Amino acid sequence: MDSSWANPSFLSLDLGVGLLPSPGQASVRERGSVLVEGSSSTKEEARLASAQFGDLEAKLNRISEENKRLSAMVSDMLTDCVALSGGVPALPKRKRIETRTPGDDDPCKRAIAYPMPNTSKAYVRFDPKNTSMVVKDGHRWRKYGQKVTRDNPFPRAYFRCSFAPSCPAKKKVQRSAEDGSMLVATYEGEHNHKHLAEDEVSVGGIPCRPLQQRFEEQESPGFHRILVEQMASSLTKDPSFTAAIAAAISETLLQRAPVPN
DNA sequence: CGCTTTTGACCTGCGC
DNA sequence: GCGCAGGTCAAAAGCG
Numbered sequence: 001m002d003s004s005w006a007n008p009s010f011l012s013l014d015l016g017v018g019l020l021p022s023p024g025q026a027s028v029r030e031r032g033s034v035l036v037e038g039s040s041s042t043k044e045e046a047r048l049a050s051a052q053f054g055d056l057e058a059k060l061n062r063i064s065e066e067n068k069r070l071s072a073m074v075s076d077m078l079t080d081c082v083a084l085s086g087g088v089p090a091l092p093k094r095k096r097i098e099t100r101t102p103g104d105d106d107p108c109k110r111a112i113a114y115p116m117p118n119t120s121k122a123y124v125r126f127d128p129k130n131t132s133m134v135v136k137d138g139h140r141w142r143k144y145g146q147k148v149t150r151d152n153p154f155p156r157a158y159f160r161c162s163f164a165p166s167c168p169a170k171k172k173v174q175r176s177a178e179d180g181s182m183l184v185a186t187y188e189g190e191h192n193h194k195h196l197a198e199d200e201v202s203v204g205g206i207p208c209r210p211l212q213q214r215f216e217e218q219e220s221p222g223f224h225r226i227l228v229e230q231m232a233s234s235l236t237k238d239p240s241f242t243a244a245i246a247a248a249i250s251e252t253l254l255q256r257a258p259v260p261n
Numbered sequence: 262c263g264c265t266t267t268t269g270a271c272c273t274g275c276g277c
Numbered sequence: 278g279c280g281c282a283g284g285t286c287a288a289a290a291g292c293g
Contacts, residue, residue: 142264142265142266143265143266143267144266144284144285144286144287145267145268145284145285145286146266146267146268147282147283147284147285149282149283150281150282150283156283156284158284158285162264162265172284
């Protein structure tokens with residue numbers, strides 16, 4: 001069985017897709033602009049505006065409820081995955097042969113050169129104009145190969161940790177076949193040294209949080225909080241969501257401002 | 262000059 | 278055994 005299934009990290013943090021915007025956002029924006037442009041002091045219009053405000057409030061509540069529901073779903077899925085991984089017998093600890101020396105070609109030695117079992121995936125948004133496929137996650141990586149794979153038209157880049165020569169950490173970065181604006185970073189192995197710069201984390205100029213979500217971290221109590229933070233963070237990056245919120249706020253301010261005589 | 266990236270060749274595992 | 282695909286190596290080029 002593929003260990004990635006036993007590892008809940010396959011639930012990569014693809015939070016920029018699918019959750020929002022909600023169907024109501026466009027109308028929220030439209031109504032907001034109508035209100036700003038056509039403000040009037042007549043009672044009829046005030047009554048209409050009040051009704052629209054109530055409508056908007058209801059919509060915001062619905063969106064908020066949807067967010068809560070989705071958060072709960074993600075939490076449930078994580079719980080399920082952790083439970084599932086508990087039922088899977090632990091894979092034997094495997095060790096990769098670091099480097100090959102001329103006398104190292106013993107096929108018996110190579111036979112035990114397995115990949116690291118503790119892999120994790122991270123789905124991250126990146127600037128499509130940026131073709132470097134660099135995912136800054138606080139570690140220094142050295143690219144050692146690139147390959148076009150069968151299941152994806154985009155090339156896959158192979159990186160090794162260059163901070164410490166003995167560090168077994170590796171990662172593969174490839175653009176998503178479904179969504180070209182997403183990068184799929186697959187981490188293998190663990191760093192045997194300290195993080196370089198935890199706070200310097202960005203993807204193609206778009207700031208984001210450290211992406212490496214290891215199995216142990218996902219079981220930790222802080223993981224769910226991080227998950228929620230990432231969801232909130234991704235929502236705030238959504239321009240349409242921001243616009244809808246801005247329209248709703250401006251509408252609210254207009255409603256509560258004293259009507260000039 | 263040292264480090265990183267590029268890229269073609271090579272190695273290995275797997276399915277047929 | 279053969280071919281294919283994924284992963285890695287290593288020399289050359291690029292860059293600061």
